[in-house]
Amino acid sequence: MSWLQRLKIDKFLLILVCVVVIASFFPCEGIYKTFFGYLTTAAIALLFFMHGAKLSREAIMAGISHWRLHVVVFLSTFALFPLLGLGMKWLVPVGILTPTLYYGFLYLCALPATVQSAIAYTSVAGGNIPAAICSASASSILGVFLSPVLVGLLMHTQGGTSDTLHAIGSIVLQLMVPFIIGHLCRPLIGAWVQRHKKIVNITDRSSILLVVYVAFSAAVVEGIWHQIDGWSLLAILGCSIVLLTIVLIINTYVARLFGFNTKDEITIVFCGSKKSLANGIPMANVLFPAAAVGAMVLPLMIFHQIQLMVCAVLASRYAKRVAREDAEAVVKKEEVKTV
DSSP states (O other): OOOHHHHTHHHHHHHHHHHHHHHHHSSSOOHHHHHHHHHHHHHHHHHHHHHHHOOHHHHHHHHHHHHHHHHHHHHIIIHHHHHHHHGGGGGGTTTTSSHHHHHHHHHHTTTTOHHHHHHHHHHHHTHHHHHHHHHHHHHHHHHHHHHHHHHEEEEEEOOOOHHHHHHHHHHHIIIIIHHHHHHHHHHHHHHHHHHHHHHHHHHHHHHHHHHHHHHHHHHHTTTEEEEEOHHHHHHHHHHHHHHHHHHHHHHHHHHTTTTTOOHHHHHHHHHHSSOOHOOOOHHHHHOOOOOHHHHSSSSHHHHHHHHHHHHHHHHHHHHHHHHHHHHHHHHHHHHHHHH
């Protein structure tokens, strides 16, 4: 048994930490930023292409029609988060958060769910991938319309209108088109993908690492370590951890209360607890004055990194639980055949 196993430290979490450290000292800028941006887009497209080839039409239709799951994820993203954000207002008078950081958390709570990492983690954990693709993609598309409205309601902010058609087009082009092409190619490569599931898993994890590196590089280049003092950083870290913990606990218990199975629970936990950095930063540039954007998205930048790391640990634990349940199901099936 290795020392990592003795300490129960997740190897993928360590790799994520290493990626954050590398991004802090060697962020991608200029031509390298462009290269890694294209590489990340290609990795995500490949991921969705392989998922399209992997999933049967019956599984996809089951994911689309799983309305109870989608309602839970929607309420978590656009109701639970904003309510918790409003509840953080009492942290301002006691000096834990400055008004600017509080508004930053309110903005974070109004954003849609992140798509790529939510689906990738759902896949790593062994969750309901078709439902995750439908739920996360719908959240991102609806968020283009709902998030500016929520920001206005929560913060009384007057801003311009975001490029809605461009945002929807990007989601369709980067995610749904590769998925559909992969599904159309299923008769040709579906059997090969099923035989080489490890390749899909490697693609999942590689896309997560690339997203983390590119996202944190952008945060470092924007001067994340120069914009805040030690107390502000600790306050953001603490509030982000508490906020994420509350959402994860509520989503887990709601999933179990309404009788969802383990795979659906995984989808609800990962799709209902994430916030999109990719949508949040461009939207902030439209909604807020240029001078305020950096401070407004600071809680989002840090929360984004925390959610990735926490979900890496949860994904590994869920994967072991699903593998154990699948093994038990196989044993029971064999016993029934024997009888």
